Amino acid sequence: MKKNFSVVGRPVIREDGFEKVTGSAKFADDLKIEGMLYTAMLRIPETHAKINSIDFSAIEGSQYLTAICTRNDIAGIKKIGVIKNDQPVFCGDKVVTPGDVIAMLAGESEEELHKLIGKIKVDYTPLPVLTDPLKALDENALLINEEAGTNLIVHHPLRKGDVEKGFAQSDFVIERKYTTQLIEHAYIEPESVTAIPMGVSRGIKIIGSIQNPFTTRRIVAAVLNMPLSKVRIEQSHLGGSFGGKDDTMCMLSARAAVAALKTGRPVKIRYTREDSILESYKRHPYIMNYKAGFSKNGKINAMKIDIIADGGAYVSMSPFVTWRTVVQATGPYLIENVHTDVRAVHTNNPYTGAMRGFGSPQPIFAQESLMDEIASMLNLSPVEIRRINGLKAGDKTATGQTLQNHDVNLLTVLETAVEKSDFTNKWKDNRENKKILFEPDFSNPVLKDNDFIRPEDSIKRGIGLSVSLRGCSLGGEGIDAAAAYLSLQSDGTIYLNCGLAENGQGLKTTFSIIAAEVLGTTAENIYYLELNTGITPDSGPTVASRSTLMGGGAVKNAAEIIKQRLIPLIKSEWKLGDEEEIEFAGNKVSASGKELTTFPGLCRLAYSRGICLAAIGWYKSPDVHWNEENGQGDAYFTYVYGCQVAEVRVNIVTGEIYVDRVTAVHDAGKIINKLGAEGQVYGGVTQGVGYGVFEEVTHENGLIRELNFDTYTIPTSKDIGEIIPVFVEGDDANGAWGAKSLGEPTLELASAAIANAVYNAVGTRLYNLPLNLEEVMLGKKLRPVNNKRGSLA
């Protein structure tokens, strides 16, 4: 392992920063092309309805209308999806969720198009609505997708050992139920895409806020019935994604492309926030039943888990999201007997798919709340229970995988977090101070004459923690490989490009640092090319926090290929012996400590000698295997570990929680891009707190209530206190110098840590996210009577 880094791990300014602070960075909606058309979508305000007829006669011939696009305009497949083709580009006979689009108008003025939309007559018959995921598998349940013949999207079983035996051997068995809510990605940039027809022989070009250009290309090509090579996707600067600009962007790209081919003109779709929240997919709500058997000494012997995920109307990423859940549902604990069933089901609710965390924040909330509850039953501290059960090197996970070939740092991150936050002392103090001087009487919450709450008595402090292990990259989800293209110029500057997408996370910077490190130059010398499916090799999707690990590995490989071509040249040019060590550092090249030339000098020399200075690097993950039947196998080729400690104040009069401090300790392997890594922690923890404390998309009969930021609230600068990132850099043979994943682990832990902190503060266990006022005060959600969800009815 290389020990002395010159660029890696130091603060480097982002590659795309200058444009972003000056306002010159072009985001999707900033693109304007002469003669381009805009669009408006036709929807109906129904969750589930049969469409009898659509009458466009009132708008036909309007001067503002260039084209009406419906399913009849589609040459290729009429339904699309990232896993299963089940989502209609334009609905035909039925809508199954309110975001569904029946037709799209194209014309020069968006404003006029919206007026025209109101004049179209859609005759439809509302159908019964299925919103309760627990009823989705009932025998007489209505079917969302009739062709599928069932509302079951996927079922992942996992069987290890014998749970019944494990329960029998246990001193205690407890059963708990947890629920989590629907939430929105809330990237600040709404979706936008432009399709540009390039003429019959050249196909179509698509530029937009697209997270996974290669997925989008595949889907657009299938919709247009065109070969892949005729569909070129360029990514604009992406205004946030968090997993959310995949399916929706494939859909919008397909619609824009259909309209562009129909009209022969560039067509732009730009979504308002309302369109975005209405139509885009969200995070899966989960209903989770956990049963755990454990001994007096704290050892967990068996765990039985039953999880239902609400997939909404379309399959989307549900099979993969819930697959991560089944792998990680027991958390980072050594448990001999495990029996897990995770099912995703269809309802008419907004559909759900990939979102940062990807099937882990939900079970972590459950399993980490449960661990604390077990600890308190046994009079153990939250730290002790985790020390007893936490996975160590050589242990087997729930899927039967032996943890090896990397530092298994679960207990290290735990102990580090405990120490940095002074957990144990604070936890004890808070527990002792828990006694409330004044107990409000909730049956009659009006204060009587002599009742008086001193402000200081109404605030209780609490501290709580949660831990996780997380499989890196795609694991058993699919082919896992990435490519990078690197080209040295004769003046020592470098072009770099990778098939993974910059979504704002700072991947361009990280990759530039890796290339600069190998070649001993500086990140500023690297010019990062925009992702273009016409040039860049397909590297799979930018998901699963895989970019640093996979793309970083590919960039390092490309730089090393070139370095290996330069070394023989140096040796012959300076007549060096085989034993001499050539060093690339500080923009210079030296042999055994003696400077030979500068890096640009070497590039000039190599160029003049006709050496090929471009290379494609490749990184393929080690193989993983998985048995669908029993959920056993090596699910992921490596893992990362995290522990977050939340310190909160709870107002016992209002139920309000304020998160004062989160200490976030992560083993993400080698940290390449320090500023970027810290940014991932601050951002991920903040999203985790929003998820834990207040974010929720609610709906009435499937119709979403919160369609903009006035009602859907995400954390502002005032909603969160201090966040302290701490990195434990464990060794790993994989990736670039063992650099692994960080983006998602930062988000998944906060809600459980906060729930545990609330318990420490006020002694109430909370089982339902978000931990909003009603949950804290009443232990349940208040909803309109007609809108009880399955879990709460």
Added chain:
Amino acid sequence: MINLKFKLNGEKVSVKTEAGVRLIDLLRNNFGLTGTKEGCGVGECGACTVLMNKKAVNSCLVLAGQLAGASIETIESLAEGEMLHPLQRNFLEHGAVQCGYCTPGMILSAYALLDENPSPDEEEIKEAIAGNLCRCTGYKQIMDSIKATADELNSKNK
């Protein structure tokens, strides 16, 4: 249609427009200033923040009819060529930019704050950007950059 005259990034401009057109649309469509972003259209996200007579305003809530004689500044006016304004430089140096969609609005809110209050404390900084949503950064590095800029400008002015 009205004939509208106002000051934009230091220059006198005039434009023929409907009185009900939003400032953000004027900037983006009529003047090609696409640094001003739209995130919500209802005054909640602050991505569209510009300076109007030195105050930070949501340009999605300002109508053309309100603009006569006003002075508007957008993100494009801050740097002088390659020379970044200290706020812009500090945003980069402190890692305050991820996707960058909130960044122009965020920088302008910070600019208005420092203009009015050259030595803000942490609470005042939080307050000043509380109307600017950022989904990526968790605000910490943004607040650090604003603080660093204030310190830098204050030490220069001494």
